[in-house]
Amino acid sequence: MTEKPDSYEVAVERLEQIIDRLDSGQAGLRETLDLCREGRDLVTYCTAELDAVGEDLKELKLDELAEKLASSASPGSA
């Protein structure tokens, strides 16, 4: 993958630009293939982002979040 996008919305915005450019028919062969490669990388990234919030909704209280972070920060206590 090329450079990782900053966020989902940045990735989607770039993806829309790519598709607009491809739909315009003005891109040459090399550019088309490069854009398609970049677009597929962005789709992969976006899918991973959706998967990250696509399993089970987790509920924590604020102090539980603090405990969770503390335990993940010290591997020996996990």
Added chain:
Amino acid sequence: MGETLEPHHIAAKAPELPGPFAVGRYARKLQEEMRRRARVLLIGEVTGVGRSKVQAYFELRDGEGAVPCAIWLDDLDKAGLPDGALRDGAEVVIAGGPDYYPGGGQASPSFSFRATHVRLAGEGDLLARLEALRKQLRAEGLFELQGQLRRPVLPKTIGVVTAEAGAARRDLLAGLRRRGWAGTVVWAFAPVQDRHAAPAITAAIQDLAARPQVEAIVVSRGGGSLADLWAFCDETLCRTVAMLRVPVISAVGHERDSTLIDDVAAVACSTPTHAAEAVVPLDCGVARLDLQRSIASLSRAAEGAVRARTPHLVALARGPARALRRERLALNQKTREIRAASERGLAERLDFQRRLATVVLERARRRAAGAEMERRRAALHRAEVALRAHEPERTLERGYALVEDREGEPVTDTAGAAAAERVRLRFADGSVGAKIEEGE
């Protein structure tokens, strides 16, 4: 002490003021001054309620300050407040003016706002206060700050401030699930009823905002009267929200309710369901379909780009062979032309050289012929000289004489002379006849 004065001596002498007056008299004058001041209505929260035998006293305060108040129990009774209504935390409107009790020989002096009427603050009073506060916060630019923050369309962790047992919690979760979102919700439960809840709500919001994982915060409460929702108009709470670097989505009360937190928050929603849509702007189910369409578009573009160019590519692929053939033909033609030209050139050069050789040879021959002639001429000359050396005339010139017979033939011996009888003697300058007379 000499000439040096201590500072307090100077201070004691410096002011040129009226007096000194007797303090008791001055205190009574002060009371008169106070009582002459205009009577007004004050609104604020009651704290520190106490009672004596004749009056109730309390402080009336808001975020900016407080005034000690007192009301005669007779006036309080006339106000007709419900039992226990004048309690700490009650929002009241009082009528009255400033008063000063000058004290006495044993009693301490005191200042208070002497209330003659009191009533619980109504919606109109609260709205008036709300408008004043709203105007102030707007003037300070606090309404724009949250709106300038970037809101993630797909946060992984969101914080929620609400009542633990409220319906808002359930509605928000349902709204999030409808978005197809299943990230992490961090709850910061807090009381949400009336203005006393404000500090707890403020602290909960600050605690959530302090967690870097929390990408957005929802503050939610169901509907109620303005007094019920008053905590969300708290000045400290609203200033805190305005200054946060994490976007806050407010969902307090119903659509008709307008709390101050709605003005400072990044987004104001009318219900928890709307808040779910605001805090996770992306509908995850729709997003997945969009991504599938994107994949299809990309594949179509890639295949289309190659397919559209295939004839051209094929033509290009054939191009080199055709060009090679064309070039080869052209090359063969050139070769033939060059060969023909070179043969023609060779013949011409040969002919030229032949002609050149002929000329050269001719010249050589001529040069050679001249030399031969000279050589021969010299030889001839030498022969001629030699020959002339052998000519009889040369001999005759040296004094010899040639004997010839009558026929002119040379007589070279005595026998020939005897036979000829008559001979001619030839000298260089002519000849004379002679007669042979004696023999041997």
